[in-house]
Amino acid sequence: MTAALGARALGKRYGRNWALSGCTLDIPAGRVAGLVGPNGAGKSTLLNLAAGMLTPTTGAVEVCGGVPGSGPEQLAKVAFVAQETPVYPGLSVAEHLRLGARLNPRWDDALARARIERWGLDPRRRAGKLSGGQRAQLALTLGIAKRPELLLLDEPVAALDPLARREFLASLMEIVAEDGVSVVLSSHLVADLERVCDHLVVLVGGEVRLDGEVDGILATHRRLTGPRRDVATLPAEQHVVSASHTDRQSTVLVRTEAPILDPQWTVSELGLEDLVLAYLSGDAVRRPALAVLR
Numbered sequence: 001m002t003a004a005l006g007a008r009a010l011g012k013r014y015g016r017n018w019a020l021s022g023c024t025l026d027i028p029a030g031r032v033a034g035l036v037g038p039n040g041a042g043k044s045t046l047l048n049l050a051a052g053m054l055t056p057t058t059g060a061v062e063v064c065g066g067v068p069g070s071g072p073e074q075l076a077k078v079a080f081v082a083q084e085t086p087v088y089p090g091l092s093v094a095e096h097l098r099l100g101a102r103l104n105p106r107w108d109d110a111l112a113r114a115r116i117e118r119w120g121l122d123p124r125r126r127a128g129k130l131s132g133g134q135r136a137q138l139a140l141t142l143g144i145a146k147r148p149e150l151l152l153l154d155e156p157v158a159a160l161d162p163l164a165r166r167e168f169l170a171s172l173m174e175i176v177a178e179d180g181v182s183v184v185l186s187s188h189l190v191a192d193l194e195r196v197c198d199h200l201v202v203l204v205g206g207e208v209r210l211d212g213e214v215d216g217i218l219a220t221h222r223r224l225t226g227p228r229r230d231v232a233t234l235p236a237e238q239h240v241v242s243a244s245h246t247d248r249q250s251t252v253l254v255r256t257e258a259p260i261l262d263p264q265w266t267v268s269e270l271g272l273e274d275l276v277l278a279y280l281s282g283d284a285v286r287r288p289a290l291a292v293l294r
């Protein structure tokens with residue numbers, strides 16, 4: 001099956017700084033993929049490359065089997081809602097929908113109207129007079145009503161209040177279930193991602209630290225607690241993600257396919273949030289031996 005988003009040794013440099021480097025990943029079609037990473041990790045850069053808004057410095061990126069933004073057919077397949085949720089300030093909400101209908105061959109007007117109504121957006125109101133959250137709702141509506149194969153959302157819920165956030169994520173899930181659309185969304189809110197994503201990509205310092213199905217990620221990570229120990233003595237198949245020590249005790253987060261048989265360890269499962277935080281911590285960043293999970 002064609003990947004919804006695939007990258008091979010993808011890199012983007014601004015001046016001397018690499019915003020993204022050596023990025024190789026595969027997000028299969030039909031998934032809701034979460035893109036997570038600290039500020040400046042390269043999430044927006046990756047999404048802009050996937051949307052065809054930026055061109056790679058090195059490597060290649062592919063979306064829905066084609067080069068991003070490479071022609072009208074390709075453009076119709078992908079919707080991108082950028083982080084600042086750009087809209088036309090001088091146009092009303094209704095005019096945005098009319099523009100959407102004119103520019104997009106698969107435009108779903110009924111869906112667009114239903115969402116505007118559900119969110120209580122006045123069709124006559126100019127977009128420039130909307131609040132930040134309302135503007136995000138309008139931009140998200142335009143993206144969804146385009147009926148794309150792939151929906152790229154850069155921090156879509158950041159400006160929404162908790163109720164609107166929950167409602168938006170629920171409606172996104174409905175659309176995914178009905179339509180089979182692939183979604184890649186970035187967020188700092190791992191709890192939200194945990195609720196909706198079945199695939200996760202962790203970016204740190206412009207590099208992919210983790211790329212895989214959420215179930216597989218959860219199944220292969222364990223927290224080990226036991227008497228203080230040098231992590232260099234752990235078996236080779238236990239990849240250390242992070243470790244912390246007190247005088248007498250060590251807590252180590254490992255990724256491993258194999259069962260953990262050492263009786264000195266108390267082994268526990270961990271939730272996605274703890275796992276992601278361990279990857280984001282400086283400790284994980286400093287470990288060059290850490291292989292990307294695929």
Ligand SMILES: Nc1ncnc2c1ncn2[C@@H]1O[C@H](COP(=O)(O)OP(=O)(O)OP(=O)(O)O)[C@@H](O)[C@H]1O
Nearest residue numbers: 014017018019037038039040041042043044045046
């Ligand atoms: N137009 C630009 N010119 C120069 N540097 C840039 C530009 N855009 C991004 N960068 C740099 O590239 C790196 C990655 O930025 P990017 O916006 O992709 O990160 P991000 O993960 O989306 O961050 P955030 O969570 O803060 O939105 C950062 O170091 C940023 O300063």
